[in-house]
Amino acid sequence: MATGILTDDAAEQIVATCRTAIGDSLRSVTYFTRDDFEQVYLREDLERDADLSTFIGHEWRGFKTTQTAYEGSELGGYDYTIRVFENGFLIRVTNDSEGVFATTDGLTVKDFEEVATALDTFLSEREID
Secondary structure: OOOOOOOHHHHHHHHHHHHHHHHHHEEEEEEEEOOOEEEEEEOOOOOOOOOHHHHHHHHHHHHHHHHHHHOOOOOOOOOOEEEEEOOEEEEEEEOOOEEEEEEEOOOOHHHHHHHHHHHHHHHHHOOOO
């Protein structure tokens, strides 16, 4: 799926990264920056009715406040976030300028760790277009 903020190759790489780690439990994938976002994958059986702009507002701006609260704690540096909902899960991986969140059906903690590591590697190694 072509996007306005990612090249086709980058969008395909994000989706392939998530599909490899999550498999058929993957529901959706959204790439975001401070200024924009693009849903790069939505499973066929789901409706395109989520309010992504509100999700991004919370997952980016709201996160910065939460992250600051934990700086310097004995917990160590932030790695990723898992949110648990009645009908699925959301995993968010970010760096200073961009991020990805994926929604899934049920996964194990090990599965979440694998997708978080893979997405972090993608974001770290990618040259921003």
